Amino acid sequence: MRASHRTTMKICFCLLIPLFSIHAARAQERVEAGVELDVLPYLTGGYFGAAWVGKGHLRTRALFARVHMPDFIVRDGFTNNTIRSYALLEDYFLKKEQTGFWLGGGLVLWDGKIQTDQQLETASYQTFLLNGSMGYIFNLSQRFYLSSWAGLSLRVGGDRHIPVDTKTFDPPLLDPELSVKFGYRF
Structure with missing residues (x-):
C-alpha cells in the first residue's frame, strides 16, 4: 500500500473514532x-453479507460484497468490472428501536478487476471511498425486516489511470447506489 493510501485511511479512521466511542458511552441500553x-x-x-451491532440510535456495520457491474454502468470501451467491496459503516436511527429512517456513513475499500471490450487482459485496481447512505427499515416481524436504501460513495484514494490493453481506466469519482436489504435481528 502506498504512503498516500495509508495516510488517507488514517485520516478517515480518525474521523470515525468519535462515532464509535458513542457506543461505549451508552452502556445502559440493550445491545442488539x-x-x-x-x-x-x-x-x-455476486454476493453480499453484513453483520451489525448497535445500541439505541446507533449501529455499526461491517460488510463484504462481490459485484459484477452491469455494462450499462461501466464506461464505454470497458467490460467485466468486478468489485470486491469491504466496508465499515456507522448508522444513526431517528428511533432508538432501530427502525424507520436512518442515515449512515463510513469507509469502503474496493478491490476491482476490469477488461476492455477486446478482453485481451485483465487489470486490477484498488479504490478507497467515503460512503454516505440513507434508508428506511420496514419491520416484517419481530426479527425480520426490509431496508430500502440509497447511497453515494466518493473516491478519496487508490489507483487511478489504470492501463488496460491500449486504454486507460479511471474509477469514477462518485458512485451512486440503490438497493434493498433483507435483515434478521438476533
Missing part, C-alpha cells in the same frame, strides 16, 4: 445484533 443480505449483488451474479 443482526445480519443482512443485499439484493443488488445477487442480481449481478
Whole structure:
C-alpha cells in the first residue's frame, strides 16, 4: 500500500473514532445484533453479507460484497468490472428501536478487476471511498425486516489511470447506489 493510501485511511479512521466511542458511552441500553443480505449483488451474479451491532440510535456495520457491474454502468470501451467491496459503516436511527429512517456513513475499500471490450487482459485496481447512505427499515416481524436504501460513495484514494490493453481506466469519482436489504435481528 502506498504512503498516500495509508495516510488517507488514517485520516478517515480518525474521523470515525468519535462515532464509535458513542457506543461505549451508552452502556445502559440493550445491545442488539443482526445480519443482512443485499439484493443488488445477487442480481449481478455476486454476493453480499453484513453483520451489525448497535445500541439505541446507533449501529455499526461491517460488510463484504462481490459485484459484477452491469455494462450499462461501466464506461464505454470497458467490460467485466468486478468489485470486491469491504466496508465499515456507522448508522444513526431517528428511533432508538432501530427502525424507520436512518442515515449512515463510513469507509469502503474496493478491490476491482476490469477488461476492455477486446478482453485481451485483465487489470486490477484498488479504490478507497467515503460512503454516505440513507434508508428506511420496514419491520416484517419481530426479527425480520426490509431496508430500502440509497447511497453515494466518493473516491478519496487508490489507483487511478489504470492501463488496460491500449486504454486507460479511471474509477469514477462518485458512485451512486440503490438497493434493498433483507435483515434478521438476533
